[in-house]
Amino acid sequence: MTTGETYAEFAAREARGVSPVYERLASAVARDEGFLGLLAGLPAAKRQPNLFFGVVRLLGGPVADPAAFRDFATAHWPKIEAEMRVRITQTNEAGRCAVLLPLLAALPQPLALLEVGASAGLCLYPDRYSYRYGDHAVGTGEPVLTCAAHGLVPPAERPRVVWRADLDLNPLNVTDPADVAWLDALIWPEHDHRRARLGAAAAIAAADPPLLVPGDLGDDLPALAAQAPADATLVVFHTSVLHLVPAPRRTAFTATVTGLPGHWIANESLGVLPYDPLPPPPTGGSVHVLALDGRPTAWTRPHGQEITWIS
Structure with missing residues (x-):
């Protein structure tokens, strides 16, 4: 192209x-x-x-x-x-937690979260945000992440997270004004609600920072995963990351992550990872495929604004 x-x-x-x-x-x-x-x-x-x-x-x-x-x-x-x-695009949209929540809440608790390509790690706090799926509310407080849900019953509770780690070639620090300025610049111009959400999510992360580790998603993943508490369920996840990775490295990453204990959640653009034939995606814009341990579970919108379960 x-x-x-x-x-x-x-x-x-x-x-x-x-x-x-x-x-x-x-x-x-x-x-x-x-x-x-x-x-x-x-x-x-x-x-x-x-x-x-x-x-x-x-x-x-x-x-x-x-x-x-x-x-x-x-x-x-x-x-x-x-x-x-x-620079690289490091959009860190906390709203994506709304489409991750149904999978995270259903896994054995508590969780040890490890996000690859995590930017500033704002998606490592699904237990600290509140959610609204239509009339269904989960949690209280700010920010409130709104998501249209189709074909699934949203979870009743937020997950319990006891460990959070951020693996990124260039992790951003929400206590650094220059890093926050870059995150803000990546928010699309009309999206004032996302800008407000960034501020609220950054405040949560700054109060309890994740483990920030500069490193490669393939080469450095096993060593960081080994630091997760043994009595928690390890969850390695990523959103809108692998399209930036050359195809051979994606294959190597898949082999690495599937060999780790715990679970793997991928939320990537259609075509980035190989899956068996899927039903037609929703119309009306770009979609991602949300998958658990290599099995597609839902269509999602890039900023977490909608999830459609794949039956």
Whole structure:
């Protein structure tokens, strides 16, 4: 897929109906030979829309108007390019806990959670957030994670977590204002509710930080997993991570994680992991496949806003 096609697909499949600003912007970049030429100077993995747009927002650039965006990005391209080369997309959406909760709550308690590609580790606190699935509430307090649930009965209680670890090539620290600024820049422009959620979730994580370990999801996973308490159920999980990993490394990771004690939860875009034929996914935007120990259980939306059980 060419860079132009990547931006056009992002506009049509991910941003449409979710972020009109990014839909317009991605469509404009997809047709702009000047931008496509600049992006061609970056490694393929560094050309992605979320990274480009997030860096421009981090640097104070405008995104609401494609023309103003073009003027800013062209004038500041050397600085933008330098940031894109050293950064990776690390969207840390606590709302994804709403689609993980039905699986986590059903496992033997207590849990030892190990997230790979965890960014700042905000998804390591499913026991501290509250949830609303339609009229069904789970827990109390802030933030409240709202999720439309189809084909399942939401859990009655939150899981009990006794250990949390974050394995990431570049883990972010929610007590560092620069790291929080990058997390904020990755939130799509219209999503003020997600920005408020980030603040509430970051406060929870800062009060009780997880174990932050810089490392590779394959090479360093067994050693970190071995640190989990023996009297807790180990759960290794990840969301929207493996599409950034080359296919051979995904295969190696799968072999590693399936060889560990405990359970493996994957929540990745359709096609990232191999599964037997699945029923048709819900229409109306990008979907993920939620799987437990390699078995698909549900369709989910990327930010945790909807879950549809696979019967």
